[in-house]
Amino acid sequence: AQKITQTQPGMFVQEKEAVTLDCTYDTSDPSYGLFWYKQPSSGEMIFLIYQGSYDQQNATEGRYSLNFQKARKSANLVISASQLGDSAMYFCAMREGAYNFNKFYFGSGTKLNVKP
Amino acid sequence: DTAVSQTPKYLVTQMGNDKSIKCEQNLGHDTMYWYKQDSKKFLKIMFSYNNKELIINETVPNRFSPKSPDKAHLNLHINSLELGDSAVYFCASSQAGWSNYGYTFGSGTRLTVV
Numbered sequence: 001a002q003k004i005t006q007t008q009p010g011m012f013v014q015e016k017e018a019v020t021l022d023c024t025y026d027t028s029d030p031s032y033g034l035f036w037y038k039q040p041s042s043g044e045m046i047f048l049i050y051q052g053s054y055d056q057q058n059a060t061e062g063r064y065s066l067n068f069q070k071a072r073k074s075a076n077l078v079i080s081a082s083q084l085g086d087s088a089m090y091f092c093a094m095r096e097g098a099y100n101f102n103k104f105y106f107g108s109g110t111k112l113n114v115k116p
Numbered sequence: 117d118t119a120v121s122q123t124p125k126y127l128v129t130q131m132g133n134d135k136s137i138k139c140e141q142n143l144g145h146d147t148m149y150w151y152k153q154d155s156k157k158f159l160k161i162m163f164s165y166n167n168k169e170l171i172i173n174e175t176v177p178n179r180f181s182p183k184s185p186d187k188a189h190l191n192l193h194i195n196s197l198e199l200g201d202s203a204v205y206f207c208a209s210s211q212a213g214w215s216n217y218g219y220t221f222g223s224g225t226r227l228t229v230v
Contacts, residue, residue, distance in 0.1 A: 035218045039157075045206060045221035089157060095218065103172055104219065106159040 001026050004092050006107035013082045014115050020067070021077040021110045023092030032096050034075040036066065039089040039109070048090075051075055082114045119143050122207045122222035129197055130230055137192045137225045139207030146211060147171075148190035149219065150182060153204040162205075165190055197229045 005024045013019035025034065036048040051059045051066045059066040067076040079086055092107040120141045129135050141148060149164040149172075164172035165184040179195040194201060204226050208219035 033218070037218075037221075043204065043226075044223045045208075045219075047218055047220070050218060091159065093218070103161055103164075109157045 003027065003096075003105035004094050004107035006092055006110050008110045009108070010111040010113070012113050012115055013079075015084060016081055018078060018080045019082055019112065021079070021090050021092075021112065023075045023077065023107060025073050025075060025092075025094045027073075027094065027096050029096045032094055034066070034068070035093040035095070035104070036064070036075075036077045037091045037093060038086075039091065040085075041088070045091075049077065079112075084114050084116060087112060087114045119220050120207055120209055120222040122205075122225050124225060125223065126226050126228075128228045128230065131197055131199060133197050134193070134195045135197060135227070136194070137205055137207075137227075139190045139192070139222055141188055141207075141209040141220070143209055143220060145209035145220070146187060147209060148184065148187070149208045149210075150190065150192050151206040151208060153206060153224070155203070159206070163190075163192075194227075197227075199229050202227055202229045 003026050007022055032053045034051045038046045038048055049059050049061045049064045049066050051068045058068050063080045065078045067078055089109045089111050091109045093104050095102050095104050122139050147166045150162040151159050152162055153159050161174055162176050163182040167187050168184045181193045184190045204224045206224050207222040210219050
């Protein structure tokens with residue numbers, strides 16, 4: 001079974017609107033971390049936001065928020081007030097276990113296009 | 117200052133050649149990784165080192181050999197390059213312990229085997 005599933009290969013959103021990128025995960029480890037990364041066309045991987053499995057509140061970082069639904073094993077990324085510069089690939093990732101030397105699993109990514 | 121730097125950024129080479137990609141991080145992190153991103157953008161771990169010790173070694177052909185001379189460097193050497201090795205290779209680093217920042221990635225090396 002896939003550890004991370006991103007079901008939206010591509011999405012369009014109008015500038016200034018909000019958009020939700022879906023991510024579901026699969027693990028039996030009670031301790032895990034969920035991450036979102038952005039990969040613009042230039043190719044670098046940029047960390048956006050983190051949610052720990054024991055965190056009670058949804059993570060937020062500026063215009064990014066993570067909608068964490070533990071029972072559903074989902075960790076959707078919400079981008080508010082989309083900007084043209086948000087056009088990029090977005091990857092959801094999971095670290096199983098508490099420590100960063102544990103392996104990360106990445107989803108297949110969602111390509112977001114922001115229309116003016 | 118670049119936190120995780122990889123060289124070269126682009127590498128075009130012929131089948132059968134041997135090549136190396138270098139990676140250095142100045143973040144003081146304990147753990148370094150190599151990931152491969154294929155043409156469909158799928159990212160898969162290849163290796164990780166913690167304090168110069170190999171801790172993750174995925175099912176990768178033994179033509180790929182990582183070398184970590186110190187905890188700030190993790191190089192990737194590839195022997196007898198094949199067409200299927202064409203991909204983007206990312207180096208990354210992280211603190212070994214608990215952290216909410218995950219990885220810091222390098223900018224990637226686009227390897228093209230012709």
